[in-house]
Amino acid sequence: MNFRKRLDDSTPYLLILPVVIFLFVFAILPIAQSLRFAFYDYQLNDQRKNDLYSNPSYNLRLHDETIKYLHFYLDSEAVSVEKEETTQAIAALKEKLTSYDEEVKQLVPSPQMQPVVEVSEEVLEKIEAGKQELVKELNQLYALEDAFTLEEDIHAVAGGFDESVVQPNFTPTENFEEMLQDRRVRSTMRFTLIFTFISVFLELILGIALAMIMNQAIKGRGLIRTTSLIPWAIPTSVAAMMWGYLYDGSAGIVAHLFSSIGLLSKPTDLLLKSGSTLWAIVAADVWKTTPYMALLLLAGLQTIPDTLYESSSLDGANKWEQFRHITLPLLKPSIFVALLFRTLDAFRVFDLIYVLTGGGPGGSTESISIYAYKIMFGQTRFGYGSAIVLTMAIVVGIITFVYIKSLNVKLMGGDGS
């Protein structure tokens, strides 16, 4: 009996547990991790920066590889050299190499076989001293006159010892300082805000008009609604490819149409001139999301009782007055939700631009998401990319705050019941 009671009491917690776990692992943890990345010079393609190092460390795996290759190369040289004296020098150097390796292994114990181990500055100095000794011997060897074949390669391989020394890449302010200097951050942010403002504004105006049309008792209402769902439901990348074709300078009918009515001097300008490209992207976005906006607002319109309009028209109000004094105020909560979500959506625009223009021409239509993506996945600079994304998140916070304050609506309606 007692067990049943306890089970019953803990039911709500059991029910929310899976969602909480997923939210934690795939939203909260990654966000926290992004926050950490932003304070490091974290680069996936650089051996010395591909993890978060707060303290100096030594890369044992790379060290082992370097030792192995040096032995291998020295063995090859031993085969090609001709003088007895040189062969002995090589053997001596190989012994030195082994003892250096043993020394390093003693200085940097790795009981759990970790590839990279934190070490003190002191130890690093000792390792450095040993390494310089080794390089000196190497140079002496090559000072000998003999038929060496791998001199350059050996020096390149020996560079692995330098790479094994990992200096801390915790650089708390560097990424943010770089961002302040980075003109591309400014230009992509400006472009994103302009794009967001223009498209959301157009979508709102057209969306309200469309919602009011759909709210009329007319023939074909069902058809209009079904049709409206299609642009919203297809993948953005598919819509972008479709518009890419329609906008194409030599094959696209829209580009041809615009140039023949004089909006463009020639069809290829549409996607090759920065001014018109912005409008091309806005038009594709408006095409895809206005119907969705209209459906959202329509739901709000339908909650306004008809009696309000009837009594006001008895009082002699015209259609415009009705719109201003009944429709708009009562539609405010729906407008708020639609605006907020569309603004945040437009602000993080990625797929549409990535597929339609790739950010071109000349980076003029690059959104901040695309820039962050290029930094992270093109240059594998995850630290700097995270700093940019973090800035985006802050802007999202500001946008939300401004909307809530200026429209004075509660984000979650009461207790939700």
Add this chain to the structure above:
Amino acid sequence: MKKNTKTLFYLAIFLYLFIIIFPFIWVFLTSLKPEAEIWGAGALKPFGSKMTFEHYQSLYRGGILTGLKNSLIIATITTTYVTIIASFAAYAIARLKFRGKTLLMVLILSTSMFPQMIVVGPIYQKFVELGLTNSYYITLPYSMISLPISVFILINHFSQIPKEMEESARIDGASKLRTFFSVILPLALPGIFTAAIMTFIGVWNEFLLSLTLNPDAAWRTAPVAISFLRGQFTVYWGQVTAATVVVTIPTLLIVLLFQRQIISGITSGALKE
């Protein structure tokens, strides 16, 4: 005067429908034209000199069919598990008392508002470290984009079920869990179905995570596969338009079959007041 407004009104509707539908029709017509007639002088003609299916046959090579298969599997897995766990949580939020409810709701809501880009980096890094890229494990991080909407749609539906149903089950001595499974779930099936459809469409259309976590041609989803048809220097619009038609068909079917659920999903997911 009155008649004029009415004409204008219908003209506006007609224009709207035309703008929405025209791209699809034009793309479909292009997909049947020979490649040479898609460019230059032939570009403005709706029909080619002959009808051809060569672009559809070339889709095998473009990886579009693999993409469709991947999308279908990934969207189905995600929809199944997300809908199940979302309905648990949504019921608890809509009907049961527990500590931290407001916090949980704020968390879920803010997850849906954050730019996705913020989670992609760390998730990618972990996936690479654990060797999970190019696999169906991508369905796990998809919870992040689909759980919030699903939970909010379901909260809405659960709170519309009359409280008396639960109360009478309670009086009969049923536990909360039992009440949920045998009384509430059957009543909420339409709502659960709506949430499932919305999750399916959301995952089917997702681009960024798919592009980064499953970059191999064999693992690309349809939206990513189609974007790769855009080459560095040339684009074969015949192939692109054929791919567009093929990828749009599943969406079109879903819209035609489930439009009522979708409209209810769009409005109940966003309108909380």
